[in-house]
Amino acid sequence: MAQKIKLSTIADALGVSTATVSLALRDSPLVADATRDRIKDHARAIGYIYNRRAASLRTSRSGIVGVVVHDIMNPFFAEILRSIESELDRSRQTFILSNHYDQLEKQRTFIDTLLQLGADGVIMSPAIGTPRDDIVMAEENGLPAVLIARTVEGAQVPVFRGDDAYGTGLATNHLISLGHKRIAMIGGTDQTSTGRDRYQGYVSAMEAAGLDIMPHWRIPGPRTKQAGFEAASRFLALKDRPTAACCWNDLVAIGLMNGIARAGLVPGVDISVTGYDDLEEAAIATPALTTVWNGQREVGRQAARALLDKLSGHAVRPSQELIKPELHVRQSTGKPVER
Amino acid sequence: MAQKIKLSTIADALGVSTATVSLALRDSPLVADATRDRIKDHARAIGYIYNRRAASLRTSRSGIVGVVVHDIMNPFFAEILRSIESELDRSRQTFILSNHYDQLEKQRTFIDTLLQLGADGVIMSPAIGTPRDDIVMAEENGLPAVLIARTVEGAQVPVFRGDDAYGTGLATNHLISLGHKRIAMIGGTDQTSTGRDRYQGYVSAMEAAGLDIMPHWRIPGPRTKQAGFEAASRFLALKDRPTAACCWNDLVAIGLMNGIARAGLVPGVDISVTGYDDLEEAAIATPALTTVWNGQREVGRQAARALLDKLSGHAVRPSQELIKPELHVRQSTGKPVER
DNA sequence: CTGAAAGCGCTTACAG
DNA sequence: CTGAAAGCGCTTACAG
Numbered sequence: 110m111a112q113k114i115k116l117s118t119i120a121d122a123l124g125v126s127t128a129t130v131s132l133a134l135r136d137s138p139l140v141a142d143a144t145r146d147r148i149k150d151h152a153r154a155i156g157y158i159y160n161r162r163a164a165s166l167r168t169s170r171s172g173i174v175g176v177v178v179h180d181i182m183n184p185f186f187a188e189i190l191r192s193i194e195s196e197l198d199r200s201r202q203t204f205i206l207s208n209h210y211d212q213l214e215k216q217r218t219f220i221d222t223l224l225q226l227g228a229d230g231v232i233m234s235p236a237i238g239t240p241r242d243d244i245v246m247a248e249e250n251g252l253p254a255v256l257i258a259r260t261v262e263g264a265q266v267p268v269f270r271g272d273d274a275y276g277t278g279l280a281t282n283h284l285i286s287l288g289h290k291r292i293a294m295i296g297g298t299d300q301t302s303t304g305r306d307r308y309q310g311y312v313s314a315m316e317a318a319g320l321d322i323m324p325h326w327r328i329p330g331p332r333t334k335q336a337g338f339e340a341a342s343r344f345l346a347l348k349d350r351p352t353a354a355c356c357w358n359d360l361v362a363i364g365l366m367n368g369i370a371r372a373g374l375v376p377g378v379d380i381s382v383t384g385y386d387d388l389e390e391a392a393i394a395t396p397a398l399t400t401v402w403n404g405q406r407e408v409g410r411q412a413a414r415a416l417l418d419k420l421s422g423h424a425v426r427p428s429q430e431l432i433k434p435e436l437h438v439r440q441s442t443g444k445p446v447e448r
Numbered sequence: 449m450a451q452k453i454k455l456s457t458i459a460d461a462l463g464v465s466t467a468t469v470s471l472a473l474r475d476s477p478l479v480a481d482a483t484r485d486r487i488k489d490h491a492r493a494i495g496y497i498y499n500r501r502a503a504s505l506r507t508s509r510s511g512i513v514g515v516v517v518h519d520i521m522n523p524f525f526a527e528i529l530r531s532i533e534s535e536l537d538r539s540r541q542t543f544i545l546s547n548h549y550d551q552l553e554k555q556r557t558f559i560d561t562l563l564q565l566g567a568d569g570v571i572m573s574p575a576i577g578t579p580r581d582d583i584v585m586a587e588e589n590g591l592p593a594v595l596i597a598r599t600v601e602g603a604q605v606p607v608f609r610g611d612d613a614y615g616t617g618l619a620t621n622h623l624i625s626l627g628h629k630r631i632a633m634i635g636g637t638d639q640t641s642t643g644r645d646r647y648q649g650y651v652s653a654m655e656a657a658g659l660d661i662m663p664h665w666r667i668p669g670p671r672t673k674q675a676g677f678e679a680a681s682r683f684l685a686l687k688d689r690p691t692a693a694c695c696w697n698d699l700v701a702i703g704l705m706n707g708i709a710r711a712g713l714v715p716g717v718d719i720s721v722t723g724y725d726d727l728e729e730a731a732i733a734t735p736a737l738t739t740v741w742n743g744q745r746e747v748g749r750q751a752a753r754a755l756l757d758k759l760s761g762h763a764v765r766p767s768q769e770l771i772k773p774e775l776h777v778r779q780s781t782g783k784p785v786e787r
Numbered sequence: 788c789t790g791a792a793a794g795c796g797c798t799t800a801c802a803g
Numbered sequence: 804c805t806g807a808a809a810g811c812g813c814t815t816a817c818a819g
Contacts (some may be wrong), residue, residue, distance in 0.1 A: 455798095456796080456797095499795090499796055501796080503798070504797090506796085506797050506799080
């Protein structure tokens with residue numbers, strides 16, 4: 110590697126000061142057009158690389174935004190990330206990604222890293238059990254936070270997520286309107302706001318229709334395709350087996366349908382199944398999955414926008430506006446078939 | 449936000465120099481135990497946050513590693529990323545992730561960002577058309593690179609990937625041994641080394657068995673579940689329709705199977721299908737997918753190790769060792785059924 | 788429109 | 804074992 114090229118290398122070569130070079134490279138109107146062009150051309154010619162660490166040390170702005178979610182392998186988060194990415198790209202912010210796998214320690218380590226790097230902000234889907242103080246600490250140290258998908262009680266920050274109770278209500282009501290009376294709820298956890306809300310939506314819809322809710326019709330836990338697949342045998346062995354399953358998310362629903370098919374039954378005919386999220390793959394599952402659109406794109410876009418607004422000094426109120434989910438009916442639901 | 453706490457804040461409070469504080473916080477043996485403990489306790493008590501930008505500016509080591517792949521939403525890369533992540537975590541390196549979506553410009557922007565941040569290295573699955581010079585430029589500017597999944601002709605850097613030709617050979621031979629004579633190859637592109645190698649493996653196996661290879665039996669392009677799904681109708685309409693499909697990857701295979709099922713045929717019975725990669729979901733697909741294990745975990749682990757070795761000054765030879773794929777036979781393949 | 792100088796918060800020889 | 808001082812490469816008042 111040749112001698113490191115820096116601002117002063119350019120300044121010396123062109124007989125100007127580093128201040129002028131610095132301003133010219135950032136297109137400051139303070140520099141004469143001719144000077145600016147001469148500087149930029151030369152910089153490009155000799156392969157100058159801007160040192161962001163040095164600049165950031167001086168300005169205490171890093172151009173880095175952190176994003177931490179449960180697991181990027183989960184297509185739900187992957188879809189959100191895509192829209193965050195395209196939004197941040199537009200404002201030339203670099204983003205650093207991390208999974209916390211719902212481990213508080215991993216999340217804390219990551220936030221610490223962001224603080225050390227002087228990140229400008231963080232978008233997070235908080236790990237289970239995230240205390241309000243973790244968010245407060247970040248903000249007090251100059252790391253503004255925006256939450257997605259889950260909320261943290263008492264944290265005065267913007268949060269973008271869907272109306273989960275309303276969403277499972279849509280799915281459950283759809284099953285009820287088809288004539289189902291015994292409906293299971295598969296997957297999810299009470300440890301997150303999302304989990305509690307989705308379950309609540311199911312319960313409210315069942316109660317409103319005057320239907321019984323059997324505790325053993327709820328199989329909590331599954332959140333992945335694999336877990337949904339494994340839950341199928343438990344579901345199929347259920348006493349008074351339900352004719353329909355309202356699933357925590359699309360992954361669980363698709364896994365469950367695979368498990369049902371493996372057992373020789375036809376999902377969508379023998380057992381109705383609903384998902385949640387409307388992932389890209391819901392439409393091409395076999396059968397195509399009836400599910401609840403959860404606005405991943407919107408969540409990502411709005412969260413990124415809110416953070417960028419915050420960074421540019423606009424006041425962003427800690428909104429709790431929920432994105433309204435929509436039911437997308439496909440082939441995985443039908444009239445109940447009694448044995 | 450209170451007054452910024454820095455090394456000198458601690459030094460002043462404790463009546464020592466910043467040099468001593470700096471050394472103490474990094475557990476240098478040069479500092480007396482009592483002094484070190486006093487310093488570390490105080491630092492923790494007042495909530496000191498280490499400024500990595502300042503340190504990095506001074507040491508020109510950033511603790512940042514870049515990772516750029518085609519698309520993290522693709523489970524193939526997601527599985528690789530997981531093992532890279534766990535490997536880098538162990539050495540306390542932060543990693544920055546980016547998708548290039550096979551756009552050279554996006555990849556260049558990202559590499560530029562890494563250079564500006566003074567990243568220590570980059571692990572990349574190069575975008576289609578990546579010239580050797582892009583890699584050379586990065587290395588010359590102090591950003592060592594390690595390649596995964598794809599290679600770049602003439603780049604003198606380590607590359608970790610599977611033996612693709614051998615892998616599709618395994619799948620094709622498996623189909624041939626079941627009695628299939630008309631076998632299609634669905635998906636992939638000739639623009640990547642991976643694409644060429646996988647197609648070559650299929651061709652060689654067909655030729656070795658003395659079977660005809662019809663040009664129209666190849667449907668190039670698809671690399672996603674959605675595209676595989678859409679390819680099903682083209683495949684099913686094929687003249688002299690093949691009895692089996694050797695697919696570019698698991699996503700295409702699963703999509704194709706969904707499309708076949710949607711058309712009223714039974715994948716694994718009417719049409720045999722093989723995948724490639726052995727993603728986690730291959731085992732729970734319906735039917736369970738016969739596929740080629742491609743060692744994602746190994747690729748990620750080895751690539752991360754190689755980069756870390758390079759960073760700690762060990763010489764890493766530009767190896768081309770290929771990971772040996774393995775055939776995993778499941779239910780999506782069977783004897784041919786003639787119409 | 789341009790330049791000289793200070794300073795962001797660390798680490799590293801060097802001296803004692 | 805500890806301290807004084809220089810310097811990493813920028814940007815930003817300030818002066819002209």
